[in-house]
Amino acid sequence: MISPEQAGIAIMLVGIYGLMAKREPVKLVLSVNVVSLGLVLFFVGLAYSPGKDVPIMPTDPVDPLPATLMLTTLVVDVAITSLALAIIIRMRGDGE
């Protein structure tokens, strides 16, 4: 059975492949989004570490910290996606 961390890394690699192989700007933005989703999955998987103790909650096996960090990353992702799409629209206007 594949663990969430491994799945996350695999998804990130798919996104990176997209960045290396696709040339349409919109697809590049989507690839970056795929990378970020893989990253989120990796972190969420990371948080579940039964048997290990966690700095914040020593008794609970699920560490809340990585999930919180991922909230920040998701916010960055949304902001960046909108900015990137806006720039793509302007690029068309520039005639590039």
Next chain:
Amino acid sequence: MAALPILFAFLIVLLDVLRLRGLAVRAVFLLGAVIPIPVVWLSNEGSEVVGGWARKAGIEVALTETNVPFLMGELVLFAFVAVYSLSYFDPRDKKTPKVLALLLLTHAGLLGAFIARDLFNFYVYMEIASVSAFALVAFSGDKGAKGAAFKYLILSLLASYLFVFSIGLVYMETGYLNADLVSETAAPSRELYAAIAIAAASLLLKAGIFPLHGWLPDAHSRAPTPVSALLSGAVVKAPAYGMLLLFSSLPVGLTLRTVLMGTAIVSIFFGIGRMLIANDAKRFLAYSTVSQMGYVLLGIASLNFVGAAYYAMAHSIFKGGLFLAVGSISTKSRKLGEFGYRNAPVIAVSILMLSLAIGGVSPFIGAYAKGLISSELGGWWKLAVYLSTIGTLTSFTKLNYHLMRRLSPSSKGAWKLSSFGLALAALLAGVLLGAGINPKDALGIAIALGLFAALKASGVLGRSHPAPSRDVGREVNLMAMTLVAAIVLLMLLGWFTPAGGR
């Protein structure tokens, strides 16, 4: 303590967006630019955990001897950039308040990144700074600026995500995000080595070091002048500080450090080479950033953090000043040989002073910082630094040679003031830090002048071919491949090194 100015800057940004009146926006902007200076001045050195949490759970910020120079450089630079941009951007334009708000956000992000002692907190602030930087580049009316901003955005974002991924690995291995706590618990392991390799490669991309510099010349040369100054002067310093944080907290092996030092030297000379053949004044300065960031990396990779920090400060001051000064006389054309400072004595003096400073001539700040960097290096590395100093002087001789012979359209008083102010800052900082006059520098300048004359006679200079116009997508593909190749190479390096060698 130092977290306060960031909150303040955010507040001003809000006000800026709400009120679209000319004078109020400008006053608030200037206030937001300078208020952090007294706050940093008054707060004493030491660390603090935000919100009074336990150190393990909270976010720690600190003023230490390694990040104060970064902060000082940024504060000085931003104050002058603020003055410059108030007269650069037309106050009647509807876009101007947005640009000013974004500039303040960059300022806040940089300050936050420089005081962070926590890896994730550092990442968040670095993203604030770079996201505003993407938008600022895209605001330029220059043709191709949108494409440059897009390239910068995608690559920088990929690098950021990889950096967060490596933070995740560090967290998995050590259980902490705080740099000091990480350094207490980190034991060399394969996972940690992979984390270091990924983080190092992605920060190299964001700092614009040679094989991964592809986005930098376009973004930095196509942005509006004050934004270029801020990008080259301060935004690329944030990843450098991240690398400093990483290298000071994790066990980085000797092999990796040697490879990075080699990369730094290659980056320095590559930048000089491109400067010598560049035709466009702002591209010339952008490649100079590629070259100068090499020195910062050299300092970090030789674990000479104080030297790297002072070099970063020095570079903030003189590169920002050069961009402002060159930008204020190149409003019509940016091609070397079509404009100059013959009829603008203030700008001429500033550019000459800043060129000497960037070439590491004493008593300017560049000499002090370069002395710190090379003081920790062995024989061959020292020689490389000396040779690169001569290279830098040669290429700036080229810049001044072209500028000296042409006239320029008249520029505004505020522009001259900020350029000259930064030139003075470079001199004063050098004198205050105790860079005495070193007669050997005259020899360096003489060699550089001779070398320039020889190169000029041989006709190598100014041969820059116009950039092949590939489309943006292909360029992103190529650069992403370079980044992946760099990561794989760095990882393989760890694989083949015996465990004792690290």
